[in-house]
Amino acid sequence: xxxxxxxxxxxxxxxxxxPLDGGGTLSSVDIxxxxxxxLSPARDNAILIxxxxxxxxxxxxxxxxxxxxxxxxxxxxxxxxxxxDRHLVIATNVIGSCMGSSGPASAAADGCxxxxxxxxxxxxxxxxxxxxxxxxxxxxxxAAVVGGSMGGxxxxxxxxxxxxxVRSAVVxxxxxxxxxxxxxxxxxxxxxxxxxPKWRGGDYYSSGxxxxxxxxxxxxxxxxxxxxxxxxxEKFGRKLQAREAKTFGFDADFQVESYLRHQGLAFSDRxxxxxxxxxxxxxxxxxxxxxxxxxLANAFRGAATRFCVxxxxxxxxxxxxxxxxxxxxxxxxxxAASFVELSSPYGHDAFLLxxxxxxxxxxxxxxxxx
Amino acid sequence: xxxxxxxxxxxxxxxxxxPLDGGGTLSSVDIxxxxxxxLSPARDNAILIxxxxxxxxxxxxxxxxxxxxxxxxxxxxxxxxxxxDRHLVIATNVIGSCMGSSGPASAAADGCxxxxxxxxxxxxxxxxxxxxxxxxxxxxxxAAVVGGSMGGxxxxxxxxxxxxxVRSAVVxxxxxxxxxxxxxxxxxxxxxxxxxPKWRGGDYYSSGxxxxxxxxxxxxxxxxxxxxxxxxxEKFGRKLQAREAKTFGFDADFQVESYLRHQGLAFSDRxxxxxxxxxxxxxxxxxxxxxxxxxLANAFRGAATRFCVxxxxxxxxxxxxxxxxxxxxxxxxxxAASFVELSSPYGHDAFLLxxxxxxxxxxxxxxxxx
Numbered sequence: 004x005x006x007x008x009x010x011x012x013x014x015x016x017x018x019x020x021x022p023l024d025g026g027g028t029l030s031s032v033d034i035x036x037x038x039x040x041x042l043s044p045a046r047d048n049a050i051l052i053x054x055x056x057x058x059x060x061x062x063x064x065x066x067x068x069x070x071x072x073x074x075x076x077x078x079x080x081x082x083x084x085x086x087x088d089r090h091l092v093i094a095t096n097v098i099g100s101c102m103g104s105s106g107p108a109s110a111a112a113d114g115c116x117x118x119x120x121x122x123x124x125x126x127x128x129x130x131x132x133x134x135x136x137x138x139x140x141x142x143x144x145x146a147a148v149v150g151g152s153m154g155g156x157x158x159x160x161x162x163x164x165x166x167x168x169v170r171s172a173v174v175x176x177x178x179x180x181x182x183x184x185x186x187x188x189x190x191x192x193x194x195x196x197x198x199x200p201k202w203r204g205g206d207y208y209s210s211g212x213x214x215x216x217x218x219x220x221x222x223x224x225x226x227x228x229x230x231x232x233x234x235x236x237e238k239f240g241r242k243l244q245a246r247e248a249k250t251f252g253f254d255a256d257f258q259v260e261s262y263l264r265h266q267g268l269a270f271s272d273r274x275x276x277x278x279x280x281x282x283x284x285x286x287x288x289x290x291x292x293x294x295x296x297x298x299l300a301n302a303f304r305g306a307a308t309r310f311c312v313x314x315x316x317x318x319x320x321x322x323x324x325x326x327x328x329x330x331x332x333x334x335x336x337x338x339a340a341s342f343v344e345l346s347s348p349y350g351h352d353a354f355l356l357x358x359x360x361x362x363x364x365x366x367x368x369x370x371x372x373x
Numbered sequence: 374x375x376x377x378x379x380x381x382x383x384x385x386x387x388x389x390x391x392p393l394d395g396g397g398t399l400s401s402v403d404i405x406x407x408x409x410x411x412l413s414p415a416r417d418n419a420i421l422i423x424x425x426x427x428x429x430x431x432x433x434x435x436x437x438x439x440x441x442x443x444x445x446x447x448x449x450x451x452x453x454x455x456x457x458d459r460h461l462v463i464a465t466n467v468i469g470s471c472m473g474s475s476g477p478a479s480a481a482a483d484g485c486x487x488x489x490x491x492x493x494x495x496x497x498x499x500x501x502x503x504x505x506x507x508x509x510x511x512x513x514x515x516a517a518v519v520g521g522s523m524g525g526x527x528x529x530x531x532x533x534x535x536x537x538x539v540r541s542a543v544v545x546x547x548x549x550x551x552x553x554x555x556x557x558x559x560x561x562x563x564x565x566x567x568x569x570p571k572w573r574g575g576d577y578y579s580s581g582x583x584x585x586x587x588x589x590x591x592x593x594x595x596x597x598x599x600x601x602x603x604x605x606x607e608k609f610g611r612k613l614q615a616r617e618a619k620t621f622g623f624d625a626d627f628q629v630e631s632y633l634r635h636q637g638l639a640f641s642d643r644x645x646x647x648x649x650x651x652x653x654x655x656x657x658x659x660x661x662x663x664x665x666x667x668x669l670a671n672a673f674r675g676a677a678t679r680f681c682v683x684x685x686x687x688x689x690x691x692x693x694x695x696x697x698x699x700x701x702x703x704x705x706x707x708x709a710a711s712f713v714e715l716s717s718p719y720g721h722d723a724f725l726l727x728x729x730x731x732x733x734x735x736x737x738x739x740x741x742x743x
Contacts, residue, residue, distance in 0.1 A: 025621035123621040183605035183629040184597065190630045191593045193623065194637070195565055198586035216568035223561045224594050227554065232689075235553035241660060249658060251395030251493040253563065253650065257657065259553045260560045267564070280623065287627065288619055290611060319602075 008140055009038045009091070011064050014103050017135045021098070024125040031112070034136045035103025036060050036095040039079065040087035042142070049142045050085055050369075051133060052094040053150030053157035056225075056282050057274055059102040062094040063087070068273045077357060078149075084366035085149060095136055097129040097157075099281040104132075107277035108208060119205035124281060126153070126289045130160045134168065144168050147369055151175035151354035152321065153282070156289050159329065162310070163291060163302035171309040171372045173365055176318050176354040178325035179299055179332070180290040185320065188228055189283040192221030196276045205277050218276040219267030226266045231317035231350030235259060292332075299332035310340040311368040313354075313361060320351040341368065378510055379408045379461070381434050384473050387505045391468070394495040401482070404506045405473025406430050406465040409449065410457035412512070419512045420455055420739075421503060422464040423520030423527035426595075426652050427644055429472040432464040433457070438643045447727060448519075454736035455519060465506055467499040467527075469651040474502075477647035478578060489575035494651060496523070496659045500530045504538065514538050517739055521545035521724035522691065523652070526659050529699065532680070533661060533672035541679040541742045543735055546688050546724040548695035549669055549702070550660040555690065558598055559653040562591030566646045575647050588646040589637030596636045601687035601720030605629060662702075669702035680710040681738040683724075683731060690721040711738065 008015070014035045020028035037060045042049060052062050052075065059066070063073040063080050079085040079092055096104040099121070107121040137145070148158045148169050155177025162172045178185075196202055199217030207213045227235075239259035243249065246256065255261035295301035303310075310333050314326035323344045333340035345360045347353035354361065378385070384405045390398035407430045412419060422432050422445065429436070433443040433450050449455040449462055466474040469491070477491040507515070518528045518539050525547025532542045548555075566572055569587025577583045597605075609629035613619065616626065625631035665671035673680075680703050684696035693714045703710035715730045717723035724731065 119623075123623070180611065182602065183609040183611065183627075184600075184602045186611070186627050187593075187597045187605065187629050187633055190625075190627075190633055191590060191597070194593060194634065195568075195590045197623075198565075198590055199568065200570055220561060220565045220568055220590065223557075223564060227557045227561070230554075232552065232554045235557065239553040241550065241553065241556070241663075253489075253493075253567075253654065255560075257553075257556050257560075259557050263557055263560055264564065284623065293611075 009042065011037045013037065015136055015139050017132065018139065019135070021128065021132050021135065023122055023128050025123050027122065029098070029105065029122060032098060032105045032132060032135075033103065033109065034095050034098070034105075034132055036093060036136060037062065037064060039063055039092040040090050042091040046142055047144060047146060048089065049091045049093055049137075049145050051137075051145050051148045051161070052079060052085065052092060053133075053148060053154035054094065054097065055150075055152035055154050056286065057270065057279075058154070059100065060094040060096045061102070062092070066273075069269075074355060078362065078365065084362045084369060086369075090146060093140070095133050097282070098132045099124045099129070099278060099285060101275035101278040106275070107205065107281055108275045116208040118208065118277060121277070121281060123284055125285050126156045126160050127164055127294065129285065130157050130164055133157070133161075134165055137168070144170060147171040147173060147372065149173040149365070150177070152177055152351065153286055156286070159291055159302070162306055162308045163295065166306040166308055169308045171311070171368070173311045173313070173368060174326075174329065175313045175361070176315055176321055176351055178321040179329050180292060181287045186287045188224060189287050191224050193280050193283060195220040195224070196280060202276060207276070213271075214276045215271035218271040218274065218279060221279060222270040223263045223267040226263060228320045229350060229352045231319065231348060233317060234348045234350050237348060299328070300335035303333055303336035303338045306336070306338050308338065309372055310338055311364065312340060312342045313364055314344045315347045315350070315353040316344055317347055317349065318351045318353065379412065381407045383407065385506055385509050387502065388509060389505070391498065391502050391505065393492055393498050395493050397492065399468070399475065399492060402468060402475045402502060402505075403473065403479065404465050404468070404475075404502055406463060406506060407432065407434060409433055409462040410460050412461040416512055417514060417516065418459065419461045419463055419507075419515050421507075421515050421518045421531070422449060422455065422462060423503075423518060423524035424464065424467065425520075425522035425524050426656065427640065427649075428524070429470065430464040430466045431472070432462070436643070439639075444725065448732065448735065454732045454739060456739075460516060463507075463510070465503050467652065468502045469494045469499070469648060469655060471645035471648040476645070477575065477651055478645045486578040488578065488647060491647070491651060493654055495655050496526045496530045497534055497664065499655065500527050500534055503527070503531075504535055507538070514540060517541040517543060517742065519543040519735070520547070522547055522721065523656055526656070529661055529672070532676055532678045533665065536676040536678055539678045541681070541738070543681045543683070543738060544696075544699065545683045545731070546685055546691055546721055548691040549699050550662060551657050556657045558594060559657050561594050563650055563653060565590040565594070566650060572646060577646070583641075584646045585641035588641040588644065588649060591649060592640040593633045593637040596633060598690045599720060599722045601689065601718060603687060604718045604720050607718060669698070670705035673703055673706035673708045676706065676708055678708065679742055680708055681734065682710060682712045683734055684714045685717045685720070685723040686714055687717055687719065688721040688723065
């Protein structure tokens with residue numbers, strides 16, 4: 004495809020200011036994105052992949068910082084359930100994030116990073132920005148929007164906000180609203196970041212010394228919620244880390260400690276602390292029913308969008324009952340919805356891991372709608 | 374009682390060094406404790422109450438820092454299940470803690486606080502220190518040892534370590550070993566404390582400026598594990614804190630955020646950060662089976678102690694299956710054990726809250742053994 008708008012590592016400047024749920028608009032919005040595959044002549048084969056809290060547009064290409072393969076190569080690629088041989092697949096970096104889209108780390112009009120001057124955004128704001136990117140790409144309607152976790156919230160918000168532009172939505176390991184416990188865990192993370200003196204009220208970009216310790220603690224706390232208790236027991240149990248006996252000290256005696264510390268450090272190497280604040284806030288604010296008069300079914304009434312909702316039985320971050328709640332609302336709204344709870348030992352993270360059942364469900368659903 | 378060893382706000386210096394699981398001994402050990410009620414002439418009516426991670430000896434007397442009533446006045450007092458009209462009730466502050474017993478904040482031989490020079494201790498070390506206090510009090514045998522959470526671990530460790538000195542043990546909302554998830558949450562807390570620059574490697578006592586922010590984050594993370602998801606939803610849901618609408622900022626918009634922040638701050642006003650490190654370490658090290666050749670039943674074989682094990686159905690910190698695990702081991706060891714799972718919306722914290730069923734169970738069990 005010779006159109007420079009399509010391919011890897013693209014950034015688009017939106018053509019008009021982005022209206023925000025919090026009021027006002029955001030000007031000069033950049034959206035970093037990638038596309039895989041080819042747009043059909045009828046421009047009707049595009050699938051939008053939406054990422055989770057700390058994900059990005061590198062769905063099926065190597066991550067530029069870590070060098071690791073894209074985060075959903077199991078799902079997206081030639082011959083995969085989201086088949087780049089049949090579809091143009093688009094993945095954007097959400098606004099508020101730090102992989103090229105406008106966010107707290109990007110430059111404001113004065114040339115300095117926004118920092119905490121960046122507006123608090125919502126899931127719907129992220130989706131509106133994606134819609135404007137589609138306008139830029141000349142794509143009116145999506146064959147599907149697909150996402151897990153926060154990506155699933157975006158898929159739901161897409162169907163609710165732009166029902167005519169979404170033929171189908173795949174919502175995996177997600178929820179229509181953040182629970183008190185969800186908010187509580189995020190608040191711990193935010194307080195950990197803000198308690199780090201290096202955070203400096205968000206103005207740490209010129210210091211060359213970001214609040215990595217606080218961000219690492221935030222990640223560690225969140226990471227526990229991504230794994231099932233049984234999965235942690237199976238993987239680590241009380242196994243010791245490269246030692247024969249407890250050291251009676253505060254080193255990482257246990258493998259699970261060493262693992263968590265590594266997760267925290269690796270994350271702070273690749274992610275911006277302020278982005279973590281903004282995106283967790285968007286998640287906590289998410290309550291699709293509230294946006295529709297308090298009744299979730301109202302969000303989907305009259306929509307022609309087909310829905311596929313998937314949960315995992317060991318996911319305690321967004322448990323199956325939250326998916327059922329979505330499905331009940333879809334049924335009440337008369338929307339076409341299929342639902343499956345998959346069994347996995349891996350908790351919330353299961354949607355990112357090898358799961359032939361998940362692949363089969365998504366593949367079948369997308370083929371049925373083709 | 375004219376014996377100055379009995380009463381409120383007592384501190385005893387142990388008569389000999391305390392041998393430690395980590396090797397060596399701890400000299401000049403102080404144990405802060407309180408007693409309620411009167412020792413019988415036969416000296417056989419004493420009940421030891423063991424406290425949880427952040428508890429103390431002020432079971433049924435006002436807390437000297439917060440001024441709040443004792444933490445288990447629902448359970449302990451005249452006419453209560455642990456009846457101070459019938460029993461001498463003893464409550465100690467565990468070693469490693471900060472309410473008067475020897476711990477990182479107490480003075481070492483050089484007159485300065487131990488800080489991180491304090492040895493890493495275990496649940497069994499705490500129990501050995503309590504046994505030495507009983508020696509000091511002239512009490513050979515306990516009518517019962519009673520505790521919830523870490524207090525329940527001490528009760529188990531008492532029965533395993535000094536079976537001839539414990540006629541009965543009440544183990545509430547507890548476990549015989551810390552799981553990978555338990556360890557993971559504690560590691561988050563420890564990293565939050567150690568990431569606070571004010572921690573200064575544990576040498577903050579003379580600074581007048583302890584690592585309160587890190588300790589508050591640790592408490593917030595832990596506090597979530599003390600509550601059930603359903604309880605959080607019932608109590609807070611997505612209710613806003615003293616405002617009509619979301620502020621699109623990072624203030625505590627949600628009640629659950631405000632609540633958690635308060636919990637963190639209030640805790641850091643009353644607890645020592647290093648003590649939090651040491652006691653969480655003791656909890657993470659706890660694995661009663663490991664201390665007995667890998668088989669939990671071995672811990673109780675031949676014991677004449679009667680056991681009462683209680684769990685709460687919404688406790689996900691130490692879920693019912695952990696209590697069942699203990700009961701299976703007791704059965705395998707031929708010990709007398711009764712077990713009940715109580716229903717409560719409050720999660721792990723249920724053992725501290727109003728629970729007529731818990732009171733009835735403990736009352737019945739203790740009367741049966743009288």
